[in-house]
Amino acid sequence: xxxxxxxxxxxxxxxxxxxxxxxxxxxxxxxxxxxxxxxxxxxxxxxxxxxxxxxxxxxxxxxxxxxxxxxxxxxxxxxxxxxxxxxxxxxxxxxxxxxxxxxxxxxxxxxxx
Amino acid sequence: xxxxxxxxxxxxxxxxxxxxxxxxxxxxxxxxxxxxxxxxxxxxxxxxxxxxxxxxxxxxxxxxxxxxxxxxxxxxxxxxxxxxxxxxxxxxxxxxxxxxxxxxxxxxxxxxxxx
Numbered sequence: 001x002x003x004x005x006x007x008x009x010x011x012x013x014x015x016x017x018x019x020x021x022x023x024x025x026x027x028x029x030x031x032x033x034x035x036x037x038x039x040x041x042x043x044x045x046x047x048x049x050x051x052x053x054x055x056x057x058x059x060x061x062x063x064x065x066x067x068x069x070x071x072x073x074x075x076x077x078x079x080x081x082x083x084x085x086x087x088x089x090x091x092x093x094x095x096x097x098x099x100x101x102x103x104x105x106x107x108x109x110x111x112x113x
Numbered sequence: 114x115x116x117x118x119x120x121x122x123x124x125x126x127x128x129x130x131x132x133x134x135x136x137x138x139x140x141x142x143x144x145x146x147x148x149x150x151x152x153x154x155x156x157x158x159x160x161x162x163x164x165x166x167x168x169x170x171x172x173x174x175x176x177x178x179x180x181x182x183x184x185x186x187x188x189x190x191x192x193x194x195x196x197x198x199x200x201x202x203x204x205x206x207x208x209x210x211x212x213x214x215x216x217x218x219x220x221x222x223x224x225x226x227x228x
Contacts, residue, residue, distance in 0.1 A: 094217070
């Protein structure tokens with residue numbers, strides 16, 4: 001069965017530091033992978049997605065993610081975080097058969113000034 | 114930025130009351146999803162549509178919820194008799210097609226509180 005695991009419920013980093021948010025998925029077919037961000041009292045906004053090609057995908061606001069098939073991972077990275085990046089980040093996989101999307105439990109990112 | 118519009122943003126109901134929320138998908142997106150996000154950030158798929166046709170729904174939705182996506186009108190999700198456990202953020206998303214590589218674009222959600 002498909003699932004997404006985000007092992008870190010909360011990550012705290014200082015402004016200007018680099019960031020990695022971890023995501024591992026379980027899916028038997030070709031995974032279509034997404035990262036979304038949710039700011040307080042808002043819906044989900046797409047950061048980036050991967051479904052084929054270059055395993056390193058670029059997203060908005062300087063975010064990128066790398067698909068590593070051998071590790072079933074799709075970690076999110078940013079070279080230098082800003083305080084406005086504080087939010088909850090969700091990794092997700094969309095399945096082929098009935099095209100539903102499955103989310104991880106999210107990682108709360110806190111950026112300290 | 115997403116152009117999926119959800120109304121109302123907040124909804125407060127007593128137990129046993131009906132709760133109805135609406136969603137206007139992004140223009141040209143025939144596929145619509147409803148998800149429930151609880152306070153633990155867990156997402157539960159409720160139902161999805163392609164145009165007016167239900168593609169899939171879970172048991173709970175079939176029994177206690179009614180949902181539709183009429184042509185030329187907003188989609189809606191209605192809880193027939195609200196329960197405390199229904200308190201959550203209800204997210205509507207739309208997509209260009211059922212193909213998995215197409216992105217789901219989410220609205221800001223309707224936050225339902227059942228007192």
